[in-house]
Amino acid sequence: MNLSSKTSEAAGEKQDQPMKHHCDNHAECMKMIQAILDGEASDADREHFRQNMDKCMPCIQTYHLEKCIKDSLHNKVERRPCPEKLVSAIKSQLLI
Amino acid sequence: MSVIMSEAPIKEGYTDGQKYEVFNREFMPHIDSMYNFAFRLTTDEDDANDLVQDTYLKAFRFISSFEQGTNAKAWLFRILKNSFINDYRKKSKEPSKVDYQEVETTYNSEDAADTSHTVDLRADAVQDMIGDEVANALNSLPVDFRTVIILCDIEGFTYEEMAKILDIPIGTVRSRLHRARNLLKEKLRNYAGHMGYDV
Numbered sequence: 001m002n003l004s005s006k007t008s009e010a011a012g013e014k015q016d017q018p019m020k021h022h023c024d025n026h027a028e029c030m031k032m033i034q035a036i037l038d039g040e041a042s043d044a045d046r047e048h049f050r051q052n053m054d055k056c057m058p059c060i061q062t063y064h065l066e067k068c069i070k071d072s073l074h075n076k077v078e079r080r081p082c083p084e085k086l087v088s089a090i091k092s093q094l095l096i
Numbered sequence: 097m098s099v100i101m102s103e104a105p106i107k108e109g110y111t112d113g114q115k116y117e118v119f120n121r122e123f124m125p126h127i128d129s130m131y132n133f134a135f136r137l138t139t140d141e142d143d144a145n146d147l148v149q150d151t152y153l154k155a156f157r158f159i160s161s162f163e164q165g166t167n168a169k170a171w172l173f174r175i176l177k178n179s180f181i182n183d184y185r186k187k188s189k190e191p192s193k194v195d196y197q198e199v200e201t202t203y204n205s206e207d208a209a210d211t212s213h214t215v216d217l218r219a220d221a222v223q224d225m226i227g228d229e230v231a232n233a234l235n236s237l238p239v240d241f242r243t244v245i246i247l248c249d250i251e252g253f254t255y256e257e258m259a260k261i262l263d264i265p266i267g268t269v270r271s272r273l274h275r276a277r278n279l280l281k282e283k284l285r286n287y288a289g290h291m292g293y294d295v
Contacts, residue, residue: 040270069249087124
């Protein structure tokens with residue numbers, strides 16, 4: 001994904017660009033992708049990514065992988081309820 | 097020596113009734129999240145129980161310094177994290193007690209952190225994994241990397257909240273997350289390889 005895309009580039013020209021299979025700035029792209037998935041990216045970064053992502057295969061793959069990992073962590077990893085004994089112990093110690 | 101009948105309030109101070117009300121309404125709802133965080137930090141059920149109990153007792157003791165309506169969950173997590181570092185980290189039962197400085201050095205180089213080689217892992221290999229497999233990969237990370245992933249991806253804290261909980265700059269939150277995720281991908285990739293996935 002070309003992070004320094006010229007603003008004068010017409011949208012129509014982008015449509016004709018072939019899919020890139022190598023990303024020149026992939027380290028920076030990864031950081032941006034993670035920030036976007038974390039909800040911490042600026043509007044400008046999100047907009048830039050939205051416009052450019054579908055032309056860069058490594059970025060598409062990275063986005064899907066990062067999203068998949070994040071979703072797995074959030075949805076699949078077991079969350080145990082706090083043992084009732086512990087809740088009781090805390091409450092009784094504080095005379096609640 | 098005169099006997100002090102009641103502690104002088106730090107700010108306006110809560111009455112005893114208000115303390116219990118704030119505690120029940122704002123602190124207790126987070127106990128499941130706190131327990132899970134404690135368990136992932138200590139990797140031991142007994143230690144997790146003790147850590148959660150210590151944290152809630154401290155939270156009550158210092159409740160006057162908590163402002164109602166502010167972010168109770170982040171406030172509690174910060175107490176728990178500090179208790180963990182002060183009281184439990186020394187007797188960590190983790191088999192590989194990784195010195196964070198050492199890990200920081202290893203992963204400090206731009207190459208290692210930024211992966212000019214991307215980890216060879218496919219999204220569908222991850223999709224096929226069950227919770228235990230992902231959890232094992234997470235648990236195998238050094239505790240400081242494990243922590244930022246838990247806070248961000250499992251508990252949903254913002255970078256700013258994480259910076260306050262961990263007492264580090266936001267820039268460090270970002271870079272530590274980036275490194276933690278690279279390491280997690282490697283663990284997942286190894287796991288997928290062992291399970292016979294063509295990654």
